[in-house]
Amino acid sequence: MNLKIYYFSGTGNSLAVSRKLEELLIEKGEIVHISNFENENSVEVDVDVVGFVFPVYFATIPDVVKAFIEKLYFKTNPYIFAIVTCNGVPSHSLFTLNKCLNAKGKSLSSGFVVDMPGNALTTPDEIIKERLKNSKNKVEQIAEYVNNRRTKELEGENNIKRHIESFVVSTVAKKLQFSPKKYSSTSECIGCGICEKVCPVQNIKMVDKKPQWENNCTACLACFHWCPKKAVKINKLISKRDKYHHPEVSISDMCLRK
Structure with a gap:
């Protein structure tokens, strides 16, 4: 087994992306939900290709994903990629994930954004259809990068404006509207x-x-x-x-x- 894709999903968007990608990859392995390791103190990584697929929450990386990264123990030096699914605003999620990996002595080789229907803010029906269709094309492009172990600049925006935005949204929406x-x-x-x-x-x-x-x-x-x-x-x-x-x-x- 040379591949593991760790995913987190609430509406199934990130799971669907993970499945489609796994079908297109040369390396074969397994797709694993991050919550499977909720009660583990450490998670050993011993494969050649590692992927993370998860949604953007409150304009940043979900807390559960961040907590999972902290548990990782790398036995290999894998090609690491990540995909964030979002309702049009990826913000600095991939850069934040990369920072978490840096603390483990690792970094993302490539990072991608796939626009999908949202789970909180309503997405119009015509945009839902368009995004679901386009997502498959984007995954095919991602598969080409991963299969060839190509590096790519992280997609999204890593600036002070986006960090302030996610801080405000997390503070107001998460703690008040989603308490x-x-x-x-x-x-x-x-x-x-x-x-x-x-x-x-x-x-x-x-x-x-x-x-x-x-x-x-x-x-x-x-x-x-x-x-x-x-x-x-x-x-x-x-x-x-x-x-x-x-x-x-x-x-x-x-x-x-x-």
């Missing part, structure tokens, strides 16, 4: 437990057939988008938007707690 107190279930909830199963950080527990949100939320909104009865309520802005998940990804693909 654990904002999450609840409506009377439409049937107690199926899907929200608990798709939660990548085990933040949801079913109590008397009703979901209870704890304090470890990563704001992936998987519970909101995958609820079959649209019974998850967060805040006024999010609760009014249409549900979305990648059309090539199923609930069973997302259920990390079987």
Whole structure:
């Protein structure tokens, strides 16, 4: 096994990108969800090619991805690439990831951005169709880079404006609009437990057939988008938007707690 792609996904966008890429790569290996290592103190990397695929949250890298990078122990000197999926604004995510890798004595050989439908802000239907179509073309381009071990400048913007932007968004939106107190279930909830199963950080527990949100939320909104009865309520802005998940990804693909 010479390849590992570590991914994190709430709506299935990053999972779909990981799958498509793996099909096109010469090196064969496996695709692994980052949450599988949540209870591990260290994660050994002993392959020739390593990839990270994850969404942009609050204009930066998700906390769960950052925590995962801190656990890595590299036994090899692999070709490392990363792909961020985003709703049109990658910000400085790839540069922040690279900084995390630098602390491990490693760096990204290449970094890419794939525009996808958003999980929080609504994406118009025509743009959803366009992005899903274009994403496959972009993944084909990425596969060419990885197969040939080519280096590429990181995509996105690494400037003070973007860092201030992510700080403000994280402070205001994450702590206020997406705080654990904002999450609840409506009377439409049937107690199926899907929200608990798709939660990548085990933040949801079913109590008397009703979901209870704890304090470890990563704001992936998987519970909101995958609820079959649209019974998850967060805040006024999010609760009014249409549900979305990648059309090539199923609930069973997302259920990390079987």
